[in-house]
Amino acid sequence: MKKKIGAIVLVGSILSTSTLAAPATAESVQLSLDTMWVMIAAILVFFMHAGFAMVESGFTRAKNTLNILMKNLLTISIGSILYFLVGYAIMFGRSNGFIGTSGFALNGVEDIGFFLFQAVFAATCATIISGAVAERMKLSSYLILTILMTGAIYPVVGHWVWGGGWISELGFVDFAGSTVVHLTGAVGAFITVLFLGSRVGKYDGKRVNAIPGHNIPIGALGVFILWFGWFGFNGGSSLAADPTLVPTVISTTLLSASGGVISSALYTKIRFKRIDPSITLNGALGGLVGITAGTANVSLIGAIVIGLVAGVILAEGIRLIDVVLRVDDPVGAIAVHGICGIWGTLAVGLFDSVHGVFYGGGFQMLAVQAIGVGAVITWTSLAVGATVFIMKSAGSIRVSREEELAGLDYAEHGSNAYEFKEALVSSSSSQTENTNGDLVERLNQLGASMKKQRARKSV
CATH class of the missing domain: 1.10.3430.10 (Ammonium transporter AmtB like domains)
Structure with missing residues (x-):
C-alpha cells in the first residue's frame, strides 16, 4: 500500500512539474546545445x-x-x-x-x-x-x-x-x-x-x-x-x-x-x-x-x-x-x-x-x-x-644580475620549486667541486648578498 501511495505521489509531482515548466521548442533546445x-x-x-x-x-x-x-x-x-x-x-x-x-x-x-x-x-x-x-x-x-x-x-x-x-x-x-x-x-x-x-x-x-x-x-x-x-x-x-x-x-x-x-x-x-x-x-x-x-x-x-x-x-x-x-x-x-x-x-x-x-x-x-x-x-x-x-x-624592468644568477624563484619569491640536494663529490676532485659545488650554499650566499644590498638601499 505504501509503495502505491509513493508511486502516485511521484507521478503527480512529475505531472505538476511538467505542467508548470515552459514547453521545450526546437529553438530552446538548440540554444541550450x-x-x-x-x-x-x-x-x-x-x-x-x-x-x-x-x-x-x-x-x-x-x-x-x-x-x-x-x-x-x-x-x-x-x-x-x-x-x-x-x-x-x-x-x-x-x-x-x-x-x-x-x-x-x-x-x-x-x-x-x-x-x-x-x-x-x-x-x-x-x-x-x-x-x-x-x-x-x-x-x-x-x-x-x-x-x-x-x-x-x-x-x-x-x-x-x-x-x-x-x-x-x-x-x-x-x-x-x-x-x-x-x-x-x-x-x-x-x-x-x-x-x-x-x-x-x-x-x-x-x-x-x-x-x-x-x-x-x-x-x-x-x-x-x-x-x-x-x-x-x-x-x-x-x-x-x-x-x-x-x-x-x-x-x-x-x-x-x-x-x-x-x-x-x-x-x-x-x-x-x-x-x-x-x-x-x-x-x-x-x-x-x-x-x-x-x-x-x-x-x-x-x-x-x-x-x-x-x-x-x-x-x-x-x-x-x-x-x-x-x-x-x-x-x-x-x-x-x-x-x-x-x-x-x-x-x-x-x-x-x-x-x-x-x-x-x-x-x-x-x-x-x-x-x-x-x-x-x-x-x-x-x-x-x-x-x-x-x-x-x-625604473628598471629587469632584476639585478645577482638576482638573475640566483634565480627568480629565490629573488622574487624567497623559495624554490625543487629541493636541491648536495652533490656527493670526491675531495680529491677539486675541479668537480668548483664546477658543481653545493647549489644550496651558493643560493644562500647570493641571497645574503641581495639582502645586504637591499639593507644599504633602505639606509
Whole structure:
C-alpha cells in the first residue's frame, strides 16, 4: 500500500512539474546545445593555461620555475577581472570603427557565456609574453604589462577584427585568432624583449650560447595539453554546436598540427642531422597557430599544407630571432605565435576554398589579410613600446644580475620549486667541486648578498 501511495505521489509531482515548466521548442533546445558547447570550449581554453605553464617552465631553468608558475596564475586571474571591467566593453561595445564604448563591467550585456569564452582568450594573449621574457623580467613589471594588454591593447585589436571595427569591414578573416590573439601577443613579446635584453650568458661576442631547459618532458606534456585545448580554442569559435562546422574545424586543427610536427622533425633532421625535440614540439604549436585563422575556411588538404609550411618557417624563424636578430626568447614564443601567426593569416588568402588565390579568387583577399597583419603589428608595437618605455624610464624592468644568477624563484619569491640536494663529490676532485659545488650554499650566499644590498638601499 505504501509503495502505491509513493508511486502516485511521484507521478503527480512529475505531472505538476511538467505542467508548470515552459514547453521545450526546437529553438530552446538548440540554444541550450550551443551554450553548452561554448562553455565546454571555454573550459578547454582555460585548461590551456596549464599547458603554457608547463611549456614555459620545462623549457627554462629550474631556478625560475616558481616565478613562471606565478606569472601564469596571476595572468589568468588579473586578465579575467580586467576583461570583465573594461576589456569586453572596448572589444565588443558599440563601435565607432576603432573602439567599443559600452558594456563596461558587463552593464547591459546579456550573453554572459560569450563574455566567458572571450575572457579566457584575452588571458591567452598576455600569457604569450610570459615565456619570451622568462628568467630576467621583474614580476611587477610583467604584471603592469599584463594589465595594459588585457585591459586595452588586445581589446582594441579584437574590436577591429571581431567587434565590427574597420579591419572587419574590409573583409579580413581571422576565425579564431592567428592575428588577434597570437600575433598580438608575439609582437608584444618581441618589443618587450628588445627593451629587456638577453639573459646573462646568452650571447658572448659573436657566439650564441644555448641555455637548455631543465625538464623537456614537462614541456612536452604542456604541448599535448595545449593541443588538446586548441580543439576548444578553434572549435568553440564557431559559437554554436554546428554539426557541420565544428567537426571540420576540429579536423583541420588536428591535421595542421600534425603537419607542423612532421615537417619540423624532418627539416631539423635534414638541416642539423638529427631531429631536434624542442623545435619539433614547437612545430605542433606552430601548426596550431598557423591554422587558427582559416580553420573554418580551408579544406583538409589545405590544412595539412598550412601545417607543413608552418613547421619549416618555425624552425627558420627561431634561428632568425635567436641567431641573426639576437633576440633572446627562451621558449620560442615569438616565432611560434608571431611568425606562424603571420603565415596562418596570410594563408587564408591563399587557401580559402572560395576566395583564395589557389581557388581562383584573385589577390584581393590576400591583400586584405596583409593590411590587417600590418595594422595589428603597428598598433601593438606602438602601444607596448610606449608602455615598456615609460616603465623603464620610471625604473628598471629587469632584476639585478645577482638576482638573475640566483634565480627568480629565490629573488622574487624567497623559495624554490625543487629541493636541491648536495652533490656527493670526491675531495680529491677539486675541479668537480668548483664546477658543481653545493647549489644550496651558493643560493644562500647570493641571497645574503641581495639582502645586504637591499639593507644599504633602505639606509
